[in-house]
Amino acid sequence: MASESIKDRACTNIYRGLGQQLHDEDLCDLIVVVGEKEFSCHGVVLASVSEFFRASLKPCWREDSSRKVDITHEDVSPESFGYLLDILYRGKDVINSKTAKDILRMSVYLQIKFLEEYCVEFLQKSLQPTVCLETWHFAQRYDLDTLAEKAFKMAVDHICNVWQQDELLSLPKSMLLILLSLQQKLSMDDICKTILRWVEADQEKREVHLLELLPFVSFPLLSSDYLCELLDYLNHPFKEAMFENIREGLTFHLSNDATKKQRILARQPVYLCLNQIQTRIVMVGGYTKVDIPTTDNYVFDIQQSVMKLYRLQPLPKNVGLDFASCTWYNEVYVSGGSQLSEFFSVYKPGDNKWEVLPSLPDGGREKHAMAAVSTNIYVLGGLVKSSTGEKTTSSSVCRYNTRSKEWKIFCHLTSGVQEAAAAALGHRIYLFGGVSTTGEISDVVQCVDTMSGCTYQAGKLPSPTHGARALSNRGRIYVVTPKGELLSMWESFLLAENIEKKLSERKAKKESEDHSSEMARSTVSFKKVGNCTGRRDYSTCLHGGNIYVCGGVARDGQLLQTIEQIRLDDGAMLKTYLTLTAGAAKFDLHVLNVPMEFMKEDHLNQQSSMA
Template sequence: MAESRRIKQEHDVKQEDISSDEDSESTGLEMDDEQAFLPVPKPVAPYIPSDSDSNNVYDSSSESENETYAMLETKGKYQTNTALCLQQGLADLYINNQMCDLDVKVGRKVFHCHRVVLSAVSNYFRAMFESGMKEANDNSITLNSISPMCFKIILDFMYCGFDIFYVDTVEEVLEASVLLQMRNLEEECIKFMASNLGTNNCLDIWKLCERHNCRDLAKKARNMALKEFEKVMADTDLVRLEQDVLVSLLRDRDLKFSSEDVLSEAIMNWVESDPENRSGSLMFLFKYICLPEVSGEFLYTRLLKNDLITDNPIIKEKVDDALRCHLIPTEKDNIMMKQTTFRSQGSYRRVLVVIGGNITEDDILRNVSCWDEVTECWYSLQSVPHHIGEDFATCLLNNNIYLTGGSRALDQAVWYSPQENDWHSLPNLNHGREGHAMIAVQKCIYILGGRSFKRKTTNKLVAEIEMYQPESEAWDIVGELAEPVELFAVGSVDSRIFTYGGFDENGPTSNINCFDISSKTCCLIFTMPLVDRCLKSVQLQPDKVLLVSGTGNVSVHTGGDSFETCFKLQTFNRDRFGLTIDGDSITVVGGIGVDGRSDKIENLCIQSKKLLPRANLCIPMDGLQAHSVVLLTENLLQHGMSIGEPELVAFGVPVSQKADMKPKRVVERV
């Protein structure tokens, strides 16, 4: 014990010498005593072998030398007095700079070390010295990515077994331990961070552990941020908080908070901490708030007259609508239906709606069903009031579903009200079509492309672009595609609408049409990197369109003249699938591939580049459309997914179609 105390005293003297010499800018040594664990030697308790053990190990009559080595490995490894003596001896050599054969330059400091010790503890140094590189033979090496104080802590750990961690430096030590491939030091850092985890550092620890694949601690830190969100926001330097971290918390269904006021305040504080660079993100962040649930007092005092809100007409309108919910309670249901984020599970429910589809070549559905994540059940909704056939199109506007065309209803148009669970008629299209696309931009609905075999021209593709304004209740022709196409993907950036790929009159195409809403002109801007089949798209953000192809290629277009291919889903090979977005969750539904029709409902994970299981259709189908909408819970009455022809009670159904109706079964999910 006297020897251990002597080494400890010499170590403290050496540490004081290095600390006093080191540049304060590079070390960051000034800390309170409460922030650190005291240096504690960590020698393992010695194992004292019995006489019989000693005889067995060292007996010259052992059967072989290999057997002796094997017994040494199992009985003596790290458990004898020799191990403790060796550590004490190495610590003594290190503290007194004796028999050193390597100088390690870190910043302005030079550390005298022993190659054998560095190689024994760090795979990084072992690989360096065994590589035959220049550093392997030099008496001096330089480390550029580690601070002197950090390397001093690492050497103390190597030679003496001391754990000297500080709250402010443990992250740097962890980074260095990963670089130097010191797994035991990495584990000690993780233990220290876990014991010091709090609301003031859980976000930093979460991101750090994610970066280094420390899953358990990353999960623990994230869960703390979700459960203690209000305190975390109060203890966090919002200027340093990255947008993706804030968004990741806001969109999580496990987020705990006392009211929507808290979330609104967090967003406003984050933007106001750097308004010059963050005001442009306000509209994107506000989609994670259910404004009608924000208190009237907060809406009036914090948002209504805030310059950041008044300068953004779209957010200003949403705030006005939310205030109207408080002033005119009868308006609340209608306004709640328009919300993009919805957390309440009382009177309202966000569900995945599936429309139409094929279950066989001859069975083309017009049924509408929805999947509820809360009850994990399918429910039947009001079916489309007429036969739509194949290749119809749908889009969302203010939580209402608009549907047009299809092979059996080329010029018909209807819209579905989730509030009423009913369909309503719209004026007929000027140009009937199938294989077209719809998109809602700036409160208007646009129809582009498609084909119509009723056209008298040789080319059956439809060039005319039609627009519908709910206020005017009329379809107007507002332009023409530069290259008419069918079975393509569609997206928008700012005031421009893009068509991606599809088929022109000569076959598959990789061209992109760009229609400018303001000038009502259209042109071909560039071609995609490759011709791909069955492109589907979702609007990730107002300025970002994500596309998924039938071969699994995932791409992003941001409106410029470049097209970024992100990655490929290796096992995905499917056509005629549905694609929708629920918050930030991108969902792939059904489709048909080499193995037939699919009943899979999967979430596309951008981080892992994989499809993750979410649910299953009651029966495999393709050619469907899917949307995420908010419904009144009272409309979730009929369990199961209806597969067949319901009684036609609405308008516009020819007698010949009624005669062809065949009853089908109703598939229930048990």
Template sequence: MEEMENEPSFVESPVEPLRFKVSTMVFDALEEMYFAGRHTDVQIIVQDKSFRCHKIVLASVSEYFDAMFLSGMRECYDGVVRLQGIESSTFVDILDFVYSGKLNICTENAEDLLRASALFQIKLLHQKCEEFLIGHISIENCIGAWRLAKAHECKELAKKAWYVILENFTDVCKTEDFNFLDADEMYEIINDDDLQVTNEEIVCDSVFRWYRFDPENRMEHTSKLFEHLRLPLLSSEYLLNEVEPMELVVNNQKCRDIVREAISYQMLPSRRPDFNSPRVTFRRYANMEEVLVVIGGYNASNERVADVLAYSFARKTWFQLMSLPWKLGREFSACVFGNDIFVSGGSQKLDSLLQFRSDNNEWVRCPNMIQGRRRHAMVAVGESLFVLGGYDDNQTEESNRTLNDIGEYAITSRTWSKCGELNTPVRSTTAAVSKEKIFIFGGLLADEKETNIVQCFDTRLKTCTRVDNLPYACKLSRAVVCDKRVFIVCTDGNVLGLTEDGVCKPVARIRHFNRRRFGAIHHKGNILLMGGECGTSVFRDIFTFNPDTEKSCTIARKNVPSRANFAGLKLILHKKFLKYEIKFDSGKISNQTVHTS
């Protein structure tokens, strides 16, 4: 018994540590046999060098060699494999990795090793090469790294290289590699909304340099790339001096049309709200941003508000802008000219005209209207504002309070003049511009009856004519211009269209729509609607409606202010004014934080 107790006790080792010891022993032995040339059964010939290797070793780390040795090809029997498209020095590095676990990688051989590891399907080596290249991406080599990564399924390398391209585009576009991009790669870069450039001139300059590097072979490709250049966002001077005179533009009708579109956008500030083009899209890191501006009106508690709110379409967030100088009350009118907003009349100050200067986020008072009013329409044409019809509470006779007066405000000279009269006095009407003519749709007459008449005021001739009848009488409708097409959204959800010959007819219907004093504007070819009231209920929603397909798409239902009798307009603002992020509780502002985007 004592002898047995003195015998040493044996504890079996865990499997994994033992497996590790055995695998290390095998690995060391294979390395020694490779360098000694023992038991090798395949000869690999690369360029002018021969390498004696073990099939089992190559097949165990490479799916390429495993498939080759199982295929029944000649190499399986004669033991000689000739490899093409690889340097012998690269194959030496691969064998060092396979037999010794040595990674001989540097900036000079990393790309060759990556390509070889992808060819031979050596996953671990492929991973290590990708990690090395990720750590050595620079402005000079990011395009090459991006193209290499796409060709060899290196997702992380492609992701990092793409980020460097976008973040440093101003410098990347001047590198040698940029000149050798193909057209599809160029399209992919310039079309990315995350491209970090301070202005679109940088993008255009880079594309034009790329074109001039090989104009003979790139002319056709460049004309197609023109569709994706955001030309309307360029300055007028750049368009006229740099783009329009280009031989490429002069000789290509499609390019000329795209340039003409951009020049029209710059030269017709009164029509910018109606403009629809994928080329008017601001990038994520641009200084400017497109927003929906909501001005004044009444909230769900029937309280007048002086708030001016901006909804960022990109960030789906509300911001607070400079408030109105006073609460406008009911039935004022507003329109956009260029990148400013003008607000006229309203129940509080019938003859007032305010201007929101977007460059400074400030409100300024303009000269008062000659004829005060509310329930009127206001539009911008050329370099002027036109106020049409409406209701003047200060008239002593009720029969004279519904107006036929048309006032014109010359924006540059800041002067008012009476420029004409409507055929029929109306109020609670809506108006839209088509080819310098103002169309006025329906409204209320002096005798309180709704009307279906359509009037047209020619801003050149200063004459007004009755051109058609709506299918039915309506008031408080909203006219919207989308791609030069005029639509009238009625309070019952019916949508009417104005044909080129001035005829109004039903074209669509918004389902479950029954509200008045709502907002309606053009947005990316669709009609954007928000707010409004039905009885005592005030709506809190924003959605778009396509009059061709009759499909609606909700933009926001939560965190939306309740508003009626307000003005909703689309504007382009500098991001520095979008600092104060706000949220809503039951349609009211509940908190405010400083936004640091």
């Protein structure tokens, strides 16, 4: 207790002495100019708490002349700097609801860690639903991850109150995506209204993002009254983006044809739980006997304690292993493979049929990645066969338009990779790790800006990896590595927007290659949020707030038949088993709405090759 007492006395007297010296401008050796106001203070006091002042003053510390520091940055105002001196010289607690954000942004710029942490703690304790959107936006701007997470979770929990707030209209698109991907309380009408309000708040700039946001809406599930209101958009600039969706919604409400209505529901991008169609897991391709590929296609309910596999229409051709797949509007697109590198087809669950599509260009692919953004399917990297028959690692990105059914070479990655994982977040596709052209395992995260065609290095994974799996809920991306790590990706989207703007300008001026990776700051970072058993050649899916890691090959070479469930809210892991399978590997999993008629015993051939 004595040591505490002397510590308190020392602090009290130091504050008293420093405060008096500041008041009398006694021994002051530093002038700080903020805006048009000058502050006389002591360099050692500021340098003791601020890395900014330490770096500014240290080079000239031994000079006898008085020093002067000009601060012109918008995050430091004369008022906030005055508060800083009150805190450092007098020990005053000037943090309140009116001053906290100004002092916090100043603390971030001046790198005063203790004050930054204190302000964050204050804002977290005082956070209310009425200001959670504003606080979330503020925290995102200054990379305050802890505050941002608490604020957006409050926004999600109170979505029924916050969705009509004006603050929502000022959110960047990436924040709106996070909010829509996590909320579970809004009606379908309110989701659609939220999206349209946000786009119309800055229509000239935001209209281009409408196609990225509409997959959160199932138009057949809109009320008939609201669908009638939406007819006004048929004479609106949004007509091209919304016409087909509105038509499907009206057809569903007016039609008496059960088959037609089922097909419409089976094209919906929103997960359904209806009598005739429900959300299930679809398992495509892979092998159950070492390196012997199968064309089988199965469906099962991953949330049942005893899981059964029901056979769906198999792949139209044996593509081999190392194919890639992705989903768009509840349909699975499959491309390439070790045996048919130019293969391209789509599975339509409404009819339980495959449609063969125009072949892959550029010699086809294997060990590549796929992702879907705004009616386009992208094929990234992988192995291509040269004219001599030699397989080489590609850097090209091919794009398939689902409306025109045409392929084109879209852009090139900053570096070619194979066995990389890909996932989309808004208009960006992220590519994780892989094997480089030199055969090295990569830790690089590459980003493809699908709006401009520019590519850049977005950051790095915690460690090099290949054969990982990446999952997106359209607001967040998770990466499951072969080591068994579950990583959550944090996107600094404001920095990403600035980088993409600069690259687009350079591309327009043809100053340099548009896939330059010269941008030094990372736009992504990662946090480990869970673990699973290490393995390779596994598959994953994201459903109901859980990530499922299925099958693969164990470290001892054994095929695995387990499914491990990782809860995203606490990282806890549970283990279950498929009841009709031996081990399986190199297959893909997708979460789809599947008609219940395809999940009946009499619909199956019970002599399944996977039984």
